[in-house]
Amino acid sequence: MASKVIQAYYDDDDVLMHAVKKVKAARHHIEEVYCPFPVHGLDKAMGLAPTRIAITSFMYGCLGLTVAIVMMNYIMIQDWPQDIGGKPSFSYIENMPAFVPVMFEMTVFFAAHLMVITFYLRSRLWPFKKAENPDPRSTDDHFIMEIELHGDEAALTDLLRETGAVEINRVEK
Template sequence: MASTVIHAYYDDDDVLMHAVKKVKAAKHHIEEVYCPFPVHGLDKAMGLAPTRIAITSFMYGCLGLTVAIVMMNYIMIADWPQDIGGKPSFSYMENMPAFVPIMFEMTVFFAAHLMVITFYLRSRLWPFKKSENPDPKTTDDQFVMEIEVHDNEAELKELLLDTGAVELNIIKNSH
C-alpha cells in the first residue's frame, strides 16, 4: 500500500505553533512534528494525550523511599547496631531524624534514574538506534510538520503555504 505525506518546513517555532493550530482547525491529522528542540505547548496544540511520566516518577520515588527505610532498618538496627554519637541503636523510630537525608536522597535517586530508563524504553531509544527524523535539518534549525495526503494535496499545499511554510516536499512511501 502506498501512502503520500507532505513535509512542511518552518524556520521559527512560533510560526510552527500557529501553523499547527491552523492545520488542526482545518480538521487535518498531523502525523508528526520534528523539532530541533522542545517546543512548549506543541503537544497540546497537536491534541496529544497528556504524559503519565509524573505518575511513574511518584511510584518510583515511593519505591526508593521504601528501599531506603528497609535498608537502613536492616543495616543500622537489625544487622549491625552501633552506638554512633550516643544515639540509641535499638529503635528505627528513635533514629529516624538522622535517616531523613538518606531517605530523601534514595527517593530522588530512584525517581530520577528509573524515570530516565522508563522514558528511553517507552520511546524505544537504545544505543545505536537509527534516527527517525526525515531530514537532518530538523536537528539544526528547521521544523518539519508531516501530514498524510488523502486526495487533498492541492488544498493541503495551499493551507501549509498560508501558514508560513518555507518549503514543501511531497514524499511517496511504499509499504
C-alpha cells in the same frame, strides 16, 4: 502498503504554531512535528494528551523511600546493631532522625535514575539506535510538519502554502 505523508518545512516557530492551528482546524491529522528546539505550546496546539510521567516519578520516589527504610532497618537495627554516639540500636523509630538524609537521597536517586530509564524506553531511545529525523535541517534551523495524506493532495498543499511553508514534499513512508 506504504503510507504517504506530506512534509511541510517552516523556518520560523511562530509561523509553525499558526500553521499547526490552521491544519488542525481543517481537520487534518498531524503525524509528527520535528523541531530544532522545544516550541512552547506546540503540544497543546497539536492536541496531544498531557504526559503522565510525573506520576511515575512519584511512584519511583516512593519505591526509593521504601527501599531506604527497609535497607536501614535491616542493616542498622536487625543485622548489625552498633552503639554509635550513644544512640539506641534496638529501635528504628528512635534512630529515624539520623536516617532522614539517607531516606531523602535514596528517594531522589530512585526517582531520577528510573525516570531517565523510563523516558528512554518510552521514547524508544536506546544505544545504537538510528536517528529518525527526516531531514538534517530539522536539527539546525527548520521545522518539519508531517501530515498523513487522506484525500485531496492539492487542497492540502494549497493550505500548507497559505500557512507559510517554505518547502513541501510528498514522501512514501
